[in-house]
Amino acid sequence: MSKKVAIIGGGVSGITSALILGKLGLDVTLFERKKTLISGPPFCHLHAGGNLYREISDEQCITLLEQSIDFAKLYPQSIDKRPTVIALPSDDPQEPQMLFRRLELLRAMYKEMVRKQPDCAILGESDNYFELFSKEQIIELSKEPEARHPKNNREWLIPFAKNVDIKSIKFPVIVVQEYGINLFSVGASAGLALESMPNVRVYREYEVTNVQRDKNSFTLEASSYRGEFDYLINSCGFQTGVIDDMLGVKEKRMVEFKAAFTSLWSQRSPYWPEIIFHGERGTPRGMGQFTPYCGGFVQLHAMTQDITLCKECLVKTTQQSSYPKLGTHLLKTIESG
Ligand SMILES: Cc1cc2nc3c(=O)[nH]c(=O)nc-3n(C[C@H](O)[C@H](O)[C@H](O)COP(=O)(O)OP(=O)(O)OC[C@H]3O[C@@H](n4cnc5c(N)ncnc54)[C@H](O)[C@@H]3O)c2cc1C
Numbered sequence: 001m002s003k004k005v006a007i008i009g010g011g012v013s014g015i016t017s018a019l020i021l022g023k024l025g026l027d028v029t030l031f032e033r034k035k036t037l038i039s040g041p042p043f044c045h046l047h048a049g050g051n052l053y054r055e056i057s058d059e060q061c062i063t064l065l066e067q068s069i070d071f072a073k074l075y076p077q078s079i080d081k082r083p084t085v086i087a088l089p090s091d092d093p094q095e096p097q098m099l100f101r102r103l104e105l106l107r108a109m110y111k112e113m114v115r116k117q118p119d120c121a122i123l124g125e126s127d128n129y130f131e132l133f134s135k136e137q138i139i140e141l142s143k144e145p146e147a148r149h150p151k152n153n154r155e156w157l158i159p160f161a162k163n164v165d166i167k168s169i170k171f172p173v174i175v176v177q178e179y180g181i182n183l184f185s186v187g188a189s190a191g192l193a194l195e196s197m198p199n200v201r202v203y204r205e206y207e208v209t210n211v212q213r214d215k216n217s218f219t220l221e222a223s224s225y226r227g228e229f230d231y232l233i234n235s236c237g238f239q240t241g242v243i244d245d246m247l248g249v250k251e252k253r254m255v256e257f258k259a260a261f262t263s264l265w266s267q268r269s270p271y272w273p274e275i276i277f278h279g280e281r282g283t284p285r286g287m288g289q290f291t292p293y294c295g296g297f298v299q300l301h302a303m304t305q306d307i308t309l310c311k312e313c314l315v316k317t318t319q320q321s322s323y324p325k326l327g328t329h330l331l332k333t334i335e336s337g
Contacts, residue, residue, distance in 0.1 A: 004029070
């Protein structure tokens, strides 16, 4: 008889686990407490190299590159092919050159991945993984007309060059092939694929409120549902620790609140790259991320206080609990915006 797997959480990790295990023929049941699958920010950044984070290790960057390529291979229809621009604020204590060594390492890793498995060439030619633009080039580009359908980094950079305050950033500006992810599309396509699998059941609006572990199985309760499973996958995002606490699993983790503001910029040209103002994290001039949506909408998201508008956004586990607890006001914001 096929093994029974329960997945708690219908975010991107839960539905991807359900898809993969469902394809392998396992008996899968997914529980999501909300009405819809994937309820996070609809347009996201594919961290193909993790260049967003200057403080993470080379190994973590390589893992992000590999995982992003795996993700893009699974959901090719949901990848928004547009590059990411990285600009350091002019008052940053560091220089853009500090990123070059890592970018070169990632380019070499990507080249090697493509050599071994040609279907990994999701991010275009490996030689073009990143490109540098000087101040003079950006000034030149600011005078050019915007391309209707940008075909190269230069054309993608034109709207940025026309709008950026040249005095507020350092040069060179880096353009890297970290694309976007359309999570509306991931949620919709994965939802349809899961519905078509007879061995997979998806329970929406079922919050798991109790889990117990016996010798060889897990007993799980969600609303009126009660069932036994051979395996349990805990995919509850920042609330993973709630289930860990029910099972007595001790984990150390941190949770950081990130805020996003979406706005209509009707004058905006239709094709913008993603833009990262790559400030030092944890400082008031920390990282700010500008993500283009379709239809003229844009999203500004970040963890710096000027964007989150709150203190104590970073919380840790304690000896008693594997669930780092954000303040009640932040939990309310996450629930109701
Ligand atoms: C503003 C913002 C911008 C972001 N931008 C990016 C980006 O550009 N690129 C990127 O890669 N990442 C980005 N992220 C992070 C990304 O959204 C998360 O890493 C991702 O959503 C994690 O997926 P997950 O499936 O692990 O968890 P989640 O997406 O949090 O999903 C967990 C699910 O579990 C459900 N759940 C919780 N408890 C229970 C329970 N007891 N019973 C049933 N269901 C339960 C929740 O309702 C939720 O649907 C951003 C996050 C934020 C907040």
